[in-house]
Amino acid sequence: MSSRNNKSILDLRSLEKTKIDSLFSVADRIAASDKALNVEGFGKTGALLFFEASTRTRMSFETACARWGIYPLRLDGKSGTSLEKGETYEDTVLNVDAMKPSFLVIRCGDDLDLEDLAKKVQAPILNAGWGKKGHPTQALLDAYTLRKHLGTCAGQKLLIVGDVRHSRVASSHFELAEKLGYEVALCGPAEFLPETASCKVFSSLREGLSWATAAMALRVQLERHATKYSLTDYRQHYGFTKANLQFLSEKALILHPGPINQGTELDTDVLHDPRCQVLDQVSNGVLIRQAIVYATVTEGK
Structure with missing residues (x-):
């Protein structure tokens, strides 16, 4: 302040x-x-x-x-x-x-x-x-979306997937989670994650999605990486595809702070999944x- x-x-x-x-x-x-x-x-x-x-x-x-x-x-x-x-x-x-x-x-x-x-x-x-x-206001609107659809933020399990190392949104969620009582976990390629993490880290997207009550994909910021990661491999292992999202509860939320690289972090058809609240976030x-x-x-x- x-x-x-x-x-x-x-x-x-x-x-x-x-x-x-x-x-x-x-x-x-x-x-x-x-x-x-x-x-x-x-x-x-x-x-x-x-x-x-x-x-x-x-x-x-x-x-x-x-x-x-x-x-x-x-x-x-x-x-x-x-x-x-x-x-x-x-x-x-x-x-x-x-x-x-x-x-x-x-x-x-x-x-x-x-x-x-x-x-x-x-x-x-x-x-x-x-x-x-x-990015405080983004984290606040994300938490407000959790509260709106899940009834409360307390006790929720937010899985953040992707380029956490360069994400100001993730940084604000680490701060906000302590205030509102939800848990944050991470998943993504090793080079996309913090070198040291103070929260749970899943090596498998399947395990992370099975754990989560809300899953948030982050934009792949290739411009910030010296070594370019294969987008095809990323989509297969970490993308929010119909196949991968079968491991996320039907009551869970799908989120993305935008902008979305469709076909990389999140497939176009996922935007029509009833769990997807991307536009409601806006x-x-x-x-x-x-x-x-x-x-x-x-x-x-």
């Missing part, structure tokens, strides 16, 4: 469970179209600074702003900005902060230190994906980010 205003969400370690429960409750009320919730959004702005590519996260934050009447100030990559002229990422953020937005939604690489930056800005920072360090992402924006602009008022 930000040391200055305690409204920033940089990670999930420092987010109290009561705050998480509150966000889920607000998301429930939004989903039910509860008219009691209101934000005086007119005249407010929210800065969406995406220094890395995004579809779901950026557009769901835009949707959240629009639904509360907050005007989104968008920056997508370097093109057309002073970053092309040599301005640093930090200078860009500091200049946008000087425009007094209600919050700063930032997606960036590991080269920008959001914890340090949070001490220098007035607006709360909402981490929309920070290098390999974390819908829940709007609810969770709308709840976060609501809490950010109304807290303390």
Whole structure:
């Protein structure tokens, strides 16, 4: 959290469970179209600074702003900005902060230190994906999806399959699982997994799927690997195919944070499996980010 205003969400370690429960409750009320919730959004702005590519996260934050009447100030990559002229990422953020937005939604690489930056800005920072360090709002929407379909997060068994070593989503789930009481296990090629893991690791996808109450595939980030892994071998041994998913309970969930490389991590026909909640994750992402924006602009008022 930000040391200055305690409204920033940089990670999930420092987010109290009561705050998480509150966000889920607000998301429930939004989903039910509860008219009691209101934000005086007119005249407010929210800065969406995406220094890395995004579809779901950026557009769901835009949707959240629009639904509360907050005007989104968008920056997508370097093109057309002073970053092309040599301005640093930090200078860009500091200049946008000087425009007094209600919050700063930032997606960036590991080269920008959001914890340090949070001490220098007035607006709360909402981490929309920070290098390999974390993606808090994605983990929150995933957990909200578990709660929605399985009744509770506590006691669930989430199997994360694939490129965990480079996944900010997995990093945030390790933090969130401790808060909400679900267990995380991993499965994938050795070169895709952390060198040391503090959780259960399955060498066989079949065993992992038999254990899980929810299975999440991750995008294969071949651009981050010096040695290219065979996608054919990956699909056979770790892909969410109809044949492999027969070992997953009929009551379990199939998840993916996106974007999906169809035919590698997850076959196209799996998207029509009744256990698959990939698009519901996207819908829940709007609810969770709308709840976060609501809490950010109304807290303390």
